Amino acid sequence: MNTADRLREFFSNKRNIAILIHRNPDGDAIGSALAVQRFLNKWFDKYGKTANITVISPSLIAYFLEWLPGAENIIRYPETPDKARSVLKEADAIIYVDFNAPTRIDELSEDLIASTAPVVLIDHHRDPQVNPQISYWDPEAASAAQLAWKFINDFQEPDLIDREIAECIYTGIMTDTGSFRFSSVTPEVHRIVADLLEYGVNPDKVYSLIYHRFSLRRLQFFGHSITFRIRHLPEFKTTYMAIPLEDLQRFNIGPGETEGLVNYTLAIEGTRLGVLMIDRTRENKGNPMVRFSFRSKGNVHVDQFARQFFNGGGHHNAAGGTLYTTLEEAETYFLQKLSHLLPELTKED
Ligand SMILES: [Mn+2]
Incomplete structure (x- = not known):
């Protein structure tokens, strides 16, 4: 047939x-x-x-x-x-x-x-x-x-x-x-x-x-995140943002409105891994939860990384994950695990 x-x-x-x-x-x-x-x-x-x-x-x-x-x-x-x-x-x-x-x-x-x-x-x-x-x-x-x-x-x-x-x-x-x-x-x-x-x-x-659907509030949230929440780690070719709950509340950021923010991390020259971590306590009935978005270039495969350490998965160059911890703990944990990606991060394609 x-x-x-x-x-x-x-x-x-x-x-x-x-x-x-x-x-x-x-x-x-x-x-x-x-x-x-x-x-x-x-x-x-x-x-x-x-x-x-x-x-x-x-x-x-x-x-x-x-x-x-x-x-x-x-x-x-x-x-x-x-x-x-x-x-x-x-x-x-x-x-x-x-x-x-x-x-x-x-x-x-x-x-x-x-x-x-x-x-x-x-x-x-x-x-x-x-x-x-x-x-x-x-x-x-x-x-x-x-x-x-x-x-x-x-x-x-x-x-x-x-x-x-x-x-x-x-x-x-x-x-x-x-x-x-x-x-x-x-x-x-x-x-x-x-x-x-x-x-x-x-x-x-x-x-x-x-x-082209940003509200002024949402664009200001992006600007605030890029100004105050971004960290660039040149030795790891990594740039990440950690967004606390207070930012989401201050700019009244609803579901889906953080979409696209992670992409700015990859815009910094030399960055091969971009990460966005967001405090999602509100979506977990008030219990600690942090959602991760991973973006990468070339042979830096974030799907394996997300699956192994962040209860997640996805594609080679775009993946997501979740930790049930506070944002500070999630950031510390991420920085510890980052060394596992170092060989891929420092090997050019
Ligand atoms: Mn899809």
């Missing part, structure tokens, strides 16, 4: 499809999920069938992603936990988008583990913890969105693809590649982007809707 037939056969008898994305969903997770949802809705419509296709987010949605076509219909667990649970419970297919471990969806994880519905995986993170019936998984892919694009195109229904779907996919690729510049960007990525522009995507519009 060819791929299109397999996809059609899998979906044709499904009536309640839940599309799940990871906590604190980014442009890639939301863009990919909404593209898949819109496409599947049109596909069921075309064949005169009805199916409930629902995107569930474990977290609220960052305001600069709310404009994405279809975002208004995402079920957000913190707002409607019962609805999120019942959709998951009734699902006869679950599509994992931009994540691959049930534990990455916080309070919904237990419900997901309990589900026996067949799984479709659309993801580019390493070490999947699921057993999908249909898999669009490639850890070398720059974004989940390009795998979602392959999934959509594999149905061989080009008339169902529209500008809105293309905008969602474009958003996912743009946000996961640092606007098309990370080492994961291949000629194939640009070929996909070229196709998306053919569908009418306006790059300047999408970029502005995502990145």
Whole structure:
């Protein structure tokens, strides 16, 4: 059976499809999920069938992603936990988008583990913890969105693809590649982007809707962090920022508003490892918790580092992790562990 037939056969008898994305969903997770949802809705419509296709987010949605076509219909667990649970419970297919471990969806994880519905995986993170019936998984892919694009195109229904779907996919690729510049960007990525522009995507519009959305308060928070919270360690080719809770409170920084801050650490010449650590006590019911974002250049592989020492993981050059300590303890611990990366940090590519 060819791929299109397999996809059609899998979906044709499904009536309640839940599309799940990871906590604190980014442009890639939301863009990919909404593209898949819109496409599947049109596909069921075309064949005169009805199916409930629902995107569930474990977290609220960052305001600069709310404009994405279809975002208004995402079920957000913190707002409607019962609805999120019942959709998951009734699902006869679950599509994992931009994540691959049930534990990455916080309070919904237990419900997901309990589900026996067949799984479709659309993801580019390493070490999947699921057993999908249909898999669009490639850890070398720059974004989940390009795998979602392959999934959509594999149905061989080009008339169902529209500008809105293309905008969602474009958003996912743009946000996961640092606007098309990370080492994961291949000629194939640009070929996909070229196709998306053919569908009418306006790059300047999408970029502005995502990145030119700072409030004065948020820009001042970035300026404050860069001025007062940054440390540069030239002997380790490392630059990091440690953001205390008082800063988040002073500038009233909400979920998702620290997005992009870590990138400034890599802007300092000679930096090969950039780290952002943020006091997330508020998100852990008042108990100490620090979230780490790691960014790196070349052969400095932060995914292993994050997995080994920070209860995390990710990609070679972008990873995350969590410690359940105070910010000061987290900083001390990080500085102790940094020596493990020294060989990679000081070896040029
Ligand atoms: Mn992604």
